[in-house]
Amino acid sequence: MRQGYLVVGVGRNADTLEELAGKYPGRFKYVAADLVEPSSLDHVEDVVRGLGGLNVLVNNAGFGLAKSVLGHGEEEVKALSLVNAVRPIQLVLRLVKYMSEGGVVVNVVTAGVHVLMKDFPIYGAAKSALSYASKALGDELRGGGYTWWKSTRALLRPGSSGGLELRLH
Numbered sequence: 001m002r003q004g005y006l007v008v009g010v011g012r013n014a015d016t017l018e019e020l021a022g023k024y025p026g027r028f029k030y031v032a033a034d035l036v037e038p039s040s041l042d043h044v045e046d047v048v049r050g051l052g053g054l055n056v057l058v059n060n061a062g063f064g065l066a067k068s069v070l071g072h073g074e075e076e077v078k079a080l081s082l083v084n085a086v087r088p089i090q091l092v093l094r095l096v097k098y099m100s101e102g103g104v105v106v107n108v109v110t111a112g113v114h115v116l117m118k119d120f121p122i123y124g125a126a127k128s129a130l131s132y133a134s135k136a137l138g139d140e141l142r143g144g145g146y147t148w149w150k151s152t153r154a155l156l157r158p159g160s161s162g163g164l165e166l167r168l169h
Helices: 014-023 039-051 074-098 121-143
Strands: 007-011 028-032 054-059 099-108 147-151 156-158 164-166
Touching (some): 007 014, 014 028, 054 074, 074 099
């Protein structure tokens, strides 16, 4: 944003998003939405369509619960799977049509996809699913003139350094 980019942020905490909008007037637009909800996809697409396009899509949403597999409730498994695996792919499906050639898609997974995450097994399973789908997605996007990255490290850290920080590793 400091380099003049317009950023659209999506998150559940409207207060944090509003704070960022105030810190970067005219450079930060946001959608306050919970990606568990199907309507969140419509809201994000509406904003991108209204802006006339998209250059970079970073899917960095995620959360985990420190529970055994059997300790999770069915709704927890559903929410973890949606936010960590399903919604990032759905956002790519919906938003890639708004990207020009040379656009960039980044799906953030975790280094934990390479090991058994005993304390966060459903989170690990969902991020592993995103990692697997992202490998195939990368080939498809490169064939369409886009750039694709899969990162095992967080790229966007809400609240770090007093704001939203982008780090490419």
